[in-house]
Amino acid sequence: MTTTEQLTGDNGFDPFGRDPELAERLRPRLDALLDRWLKVQVEGSEHLPTSGRALLVASHGGALPWDAVVLLAALGRASGRHVRPLVEDPVMTAPFLGTLLTRLGCVRASQDNATRLLDRDEAVLVFPEGMQGLGKLWRQRHKLMRFGRGGFVRLALRTKAPILPVAVVGAEDTSPLLFKIGGLMKEKSLPYIPVTPVIPLPARWRIKVGAPIDANAEIPEPTDITVSTLAARVKDLIQRDVDALVEDRGSAF
Amino acid sequence: MGSRKKKAGAIAAPPRAPGSPRVVAVTGAFGALGRRLVPLLEADPEIDRVVAIDLRPAALGPDVDPAAFLAAHGKLSSHTLDLAGAGADRELADVLEREGAGALIHLALLSSPTHALEMAHEVETIGTLHMLHAVAAARVGYLLSLSSAMCYGARPSNPAWITEEHALEPPPSRSLRDKADADRQVRRFGEEHPDHVVAVARVGAMLGSADDHFWTRLFGRRLVPAVLGYDPLVQLMLPDDAAAALHALLRARARGPFNVVGRGVLPYSHVLSRLARVPLYVPPGIGRSLLGALWTAQLSDIPRHFLDYLRWSWVCDGERLRRETGFTPAADIATTLQVFQSGAWRSDARDLRMRGAA
Numbered sequence: 245m246t247t248t249e250q251l252t253g254d255n256g257f258d259p260f261g262r263d264p265e266l267a268e269r270l271r272p273r274l275d276a277l278l279d280r281w282l283k284v285q286v287e288g289s290e291h292l293p294t295s296g297r298a299l300l301v302a303s304h305g306g307a308l309p310w311d312a313v314v315l316l317a318a319l320g321r322a323s324g325r326h327v328r329p330l331v332e333d334p335v336m337t338a339p340f341l342g343t344l345l346t347r348l349g350c351v352r353a354s355q356d357n358a359t360r361l362l363d364r365d366e367a368v369l370v371f372p373e374g375m376q377g378l379g380k381l382w383r384q385r386h387k388l389m390r391f392g393r394g395g396f397v398r399l400a401l402r403t404k405a406p407i408l409p410v411a412v413v414g415a416e417d418t419s420p421l422l423f424k425i426g427g428l429m430k431e432k433s434l435p436y437i438p439v440t441p442v443i444p445l446p447a448r449w450r451i452k453v454g455a456p457i458d459a460n461a462e463i464p465e466p467t468d469i470t471v472s473t474l475a476a477r478v479k480d481l482i483q484r485d486v487d488a489l490v491e492d493r494g495s496a497f
Numbered sequence: 498m499g500s501r502k503k504k505a506g507a508i509a510a511p512p513r514a515p516g517s518p519r520v521v522a523v524t525g526a527f528g529a530l531g532r533r534l535v536p537l538l539e540a541d542p543e544i545d546r547v548v549a550i551d552l553r554p555a556a557l558g559p560d561v562d563p564a565a566f567l568a569a570h571g572k573l574s575s576h577t578l579d580l581a582g583a584g585a586d587r588e589l590a591d592v593l594e595r596e597g598a599g600a601l602i603h604l605a606l607l608s609s610p611t612h613a614l615e616m617a618h619e620v621e622t623i624g625t626l627h628m629l630h631a632v633a634a635a636r637v638g639y640l641l642s643l644s645s646a647m648c649y650g651a652r653p654s655n656p657a658w659i660t661e662e663h664a665l666e667p668p669p670s671r672s673l674r675d676k677a678d679a680d681r682q683v684r685r686f687g688e689e690h691p692d693h694v695v696a697v698a699r700v701g702a703m704l705g706s707a708d709d710h711f712w713t714r715l716f717g718r719r720l721v722p723a724v725l726g727y728d729p730l731v732q733l734m735l736p737d738d739a740a741a742a743l744h745a746l747l748r749a750r751a752r753g754p755f756n757v758v759g760r761g762v763l764p765y766s767h768v769l770s771r772l773a774r775v776p777l778y779v780p781p782g783i784g785r786s787l788l789g790a791l792w793t794a795q796l797s798d799i800p801r802h803f804l805d806y807l808r809w810s811w812v813c814d815g816e817r818l819r820r821e822t823g824f825t826p827a828a829d830i831a832t833t834l835q836v837f838q839s840g841a842w843r844s845d846a847r848d849l850r851m852r853g854a855a
Binding site for chain 1 (some may be wrong): 656658764767781
């Protein structure tokens, strides 16, 4: 894959659509959201590399993708760099919302986009649970869904980026998915209509960044089996951290 | 240039001598791109003769007398030919052979969507077919054919940067399908005739001066359509840079498909605000129906599916062109917008309005 450095014009606009001016303008509001409303606490930020490529792998939850925004702001603040969350399709293709997330630094989730970002030495954040993560009902909260078939492990192997497991607690409480109204929309555009508060509820968030994992060292000869085994191990690691964070946090509100 | 082996007895006709690489033919030579490319070829010391082939009489600008023009251009010879006409393949082959052309740059394609769908089909598909026959018959060693980056289609599943390996999936619009078909024809010809070096230039949106180009016309209005809730990144390039890119591909005798796109990106809304244009926001569904109705009634020159290109990203990666030819566009998108905004395009855009060819 080629580098995209020379693709950036002299005007300096990000090749993936991030708007630094808008991000700067929204920063006070995002800070207020993080500190005063969601009381976000980040552990293990020393594991975040201050430069070079990194693949952050996070748990996913909440009916609306608040976790992408919160992680972008919180981890960005902690590491001093722009974290690029990869967000799944029905969200990124939604009118207004997709554009806003793009301007903040989110990128549509695809192997191609992820590879390009990592080759540019960016810090990429993925949610391997994907839409399943967002589709968790309130009673399924804090329980990680299947981690796909380990696409993120393949990505890390290919780009030689370290995997950083990120446990997130609070997303499901801030934007609980109460019901799913299904069968109304075409399957491709939106699988269901979420019934959820539009305003983020002031749940307390806990984020924990784990120690980096070198996929190439873990599985020097990758096969489909070893790749999905490593993916499952990363998932278990994050699940353990999530459970500990839930325990430690106590009440959500 | 690549060496060629004679295939004895393959064709019944007596073997013809291959053309000289120092003679370059250009179809559609007096269109917006050709008018910029021909002077570059004339100035190239490695080129002895430029053979201009066009429907129109010889002139690199409006209000120029063809005879005086040719007299002033020593390297240039001109042939008036309709590539879509019956027997055009043989006529073109004769011209190429008589001139001894060793390279052909095929620009005789439409630069804008048109209501004349039959004519468009003839020009794009049949014109390309005739051109390929002539290239084979006259044993022209190098072929560079114009295509459009719009042939990839604009859709949500596109990668942020489309590379040349990406499938051509144009929307169900006749004009773009014909373009994609021409692109495929040329590439297939290249696969089936390995003794010819064949390249395709998929040129992105161009915004320039004094041209009847789709984007120039679109951004020439005060009120410009935009899709409510969507704001994709766009690329724009000056036609001068596109012409220079074609020249670079010819010089490198590059092979295969190439994205030829502008340097840098901007969100569509930023482009409009830099040009001080007023966005006319339409919801995607209604906008499509509305544009479709206006197009059908021939009240608009914007096809219905065009709205997809203002809704989803179709940004292309021009890295392959840079890597294989060393070429990068001189102007980035900000400069391109400044050049356009300087107003040079207004002067004779109107009388070029009815001409369609690139």
